[in-house]
Amino acid sequence: MKALFKLFSLLSIIFLLTACANDQAASDSSAKKDGKTVIEYWHVNAETQGGKTVEELVKEFNAQSETTEVVAKFNPDMYKGLMQNLQAEAAAGKAPAVVQVGWAFxxxxxxxxxxxxxxxxxDQHFSEDKTFLQDHFLPNVLGLAVNSKKEQVGIPYSLSTPVLYINKDMLKEAGLxxxxxxxxxxxxxxxxxxxxKTGEFGLYIQEPADNWATQALLESNGAKMITDGKATFASEEGKEAYQLWADMIVKDKSAAHLPWDQGVQSFIDKNVAMVYTTIAQRSNIQTNAKFDVTAIQSPVWEGKEPKLPAGGSMLAITGKDEDQQKAAWEFMKFLYSVESMAKWTEGTGYVPPRKDVAEAENGLKTFLAENEMMQAAVNQMDAVVPWTSFPGDAGLQAEQQLLDIRDQILGGSTSVEEGLKPTEEAINELLK
Structure with a gap:
């Protein structure tokens, strides 16, 4: 019996070692395909916000590259969801080669x-591109991807500001x-x-898994999301701005409280007359809205200047080995070409971060002249401020606490006065 047990144990060990070797071999072979280095590109672009353009650009890159094959992976729940998925991947000792990181993170x-x-x-592998960043990006734009330690973490890829899309037909119907x-x-x-006058909702302010629109609303009224490393959004100005939003939903019943995709679709379906969301929804709205629609600049608070957080993202290289990093830069350089940047803007509505795309004949010159909606975002770029990024390891948790109180306030289960200050205090405890 003991001999049988020893034999079984030995066979089990051999099986496990063989399986591990096979897994490792599969992992090693999966890094190459037809002689090309295979890399993953993680992004957050749903079909209604650039997903089709991502597929088009990846397909075009793969067709022309002799060294690299890109596999695009969509991460739902926006930038927070990508960070959570990246945590799981890192815990398993793996990582994609290129990731799209929202400014808040x-x-x-x-x-x-x-x-x-x-x-x-x-510098290590592409001496011909040594001045690529300096040649093609303005210093303040490159600075959006510099962290609090003054390190250039990535390269700005998506730039957006919030605009107000309006159904002009519904406004006229209401006598406005x-x-x-x-x-x-x-x-x-x-x-x-x-x-x-119409029985439909007058407004929807976007409610994704981030506080981008919230920051625009509060900081344009004079509040500050964070000051010297401490959360300060529960000031009188912050509470006043939040109260206006809550009153429209809870008291007046004139604004919709919906998940982001449903809110934008409600505008397209003519169940909401105005939607406050990113210019990156321009393509989706312009293509699908069957009414007289336009986008206007972000509303201001009376007597105050707007402060609009830079929406969008940067691209960062997370590939661990040399081949992955070289392939990552080859792909990124393709994405930052004038032609690719133009396709990205046309397919989404994001303002191009590369400084020479708008004026180039093979870029966006004609497109911008023909697309009035884009002008709203372009004209307010001087009001752009950094998207608040809570510092330290607790940043993700702090962001979630702000989302939780947003849902409670807009859901009517707590008031602005009762909810905002305790949340600020709780976040500051996290940040200590």
Whole structure:
């Protein structure tokens, strides 16, 4: 019996070693395909926000590259979801080669994950591209991808600002100025009138898994999401801005409280007259809205200047070995070409970060002249401020606490006064 047990144990060990060897061989072979280095590109672009363009660009790159094969992987739940998936991948000792990182997670990403600065990869392997970043990006734009330690973590890829899309037909039906409201105070009155006259919601403010639109609303009223490393959004200005949003949903019933994709679709379906969301929804809205639609600049608070967080993302290199990093830069350089940047903007509505795309004949010159909606975003770029990135390892948790209180306030289960200050205090405890 003992001999049988020993034989069984020996066979089990041999089986396990063979399986591990096979797994390793599969892993090694999966890094190459027809002599090409295979890399993963993780992105957050759903079909309605650039997903089709991602597929088009990856397909075009793979067809022309002799050294690299890119596999695109969509991560739902936006940038927070990608960070959570990246955590799981890192825990398993794996990583994609290129990742799309939202501005709100710049510090969190650089503090918690292994990455290589694009300039480092360029200096080591691509001497012909030594000045690529300096030649094609303005210093303030490149600076968006510099973390609190002054390190160039990645390269800006998507730039956006929030705009107000309006259904001009519904505004006229409600007896309102079809050019839309200019201030947040007017937005509230417009929404209330639309609800009374048409029975439909007057407004939807985007509610994805981040606080981008929240920051625009609060900071444009004079609040600051964070000051000297401490959360400060629960100021009087912050509470006043949040109260306007909550009143429209809870009190007036004139604004919709929906997940982001449903909110934008409700606008397209003519169940909402105005939607405050990213210019990156321009293509989706322009293609599918069957009414007189336009986009206007972000509303301001009376007597105040707008402060609009830079939406979008950067691309960062997370490939661990030399082949992965070289392949990552080859793919990224393709994505940052004038032609690829133009396709990306046309397919999404993001403002191109590369400085020479808008004027180039093979870029966006004709497109921008023909697409009025894009002008709203382009014209307010001087109001852009960095998207708040909570520092330290607790950044992801701090972001989630802000999302939780947003849902409670807009859901009517707690008030602005009762919810905002305790959340600020709890986040500051996390950040200590």
């Amino acid at each position: 710049l510090d969190y990403f650089s503090n918690n994950f292994q990455y290589t600065s694009p300039q480092t990869v360029i 100025d079809e050019n839309g409201p200019q201030t947040w105070e007017e937005v509230k009155e417009f929404a209330k009138t639309i609800k009374e």
